[in-house]
Amino acid sequence: MSVRSTLRGVVYRVLRHPSSEVTMTARCMSGDGCHWELDATNALDAGSVAIMSHTAKTGHAIFARKLEDMACVVLDNPQEQARRLAVNQLELATSKEARSKAAEKIEHARSGHP
Numbered sequence: 807m808s809v810r811s812t813l814r815g816v817v818y819r820v821l822r823h824p825s826s827e828v829t830m831t832a833r834c835m836s837g838d839g840c841h842w843e844l845d846a847t848n849a850l851d852a853g854s855v856a857i858m859s860h861t862a863k864t865g866h867a868i869f870a871r872k873l874e875d876m877a878c879v880v881l882d883n884p885q886e887q888a889r890r891l892a893v894n895q896l897e898l899a900t901s902k903e904a905r906s907k908a909a910e911k912i913e914h915a916r917s918g919h920p
Contacts, residue, residue, distance in 0.1 A: 816881065816883070816886060817882040817883060818881060818882060819880050819881075819882045820878070821879075821880060822875050822877060822878075823875070823876040823877060823878045825876075826876035827875065828848065828850065829846045829848050829874050829875070830847055830848075830871060830872065830874075831843070831844055831846050831871070832844040832857055832870065832871040833869065833870050834864075834866050835866075835868040836866035836868065838866075840866055842860050842866070844857065850873075857871070
């Protein structure tokens with residue numbers, strides 16, 4: 807008996823998750839101990855205005871800024887997507903069938919039938 811496998815190159819893409827919003831946080835990196843921070847906001851323009859306002863008030867011009875979103879990885883090839891969907895559906899159907907058979911056996915055993 808031999809084991810056979812197929813290796814093939816699969817191309818993925820990283821996309822922003824459709825229900826995700828980009829959020830921004832920032833903190834002042836001035837060397838004089840300034841602790842100014844911008845709380846997470848999805849209003850990116852307003853966040854930029856807040857950073858500029860801090861600079862106008864203090865003269866501090868260096869900030870650590872973080873933009874964050876949720877990402878999802880998708881297959882770039884529609885044929886590979888369809889193939890994997892078919893495999894997943896087959897596995898789900900098989901596992902549901904196996905669970906159903908196991909449940910029947912348990913019920914049959916509980917009822918006292920040989």
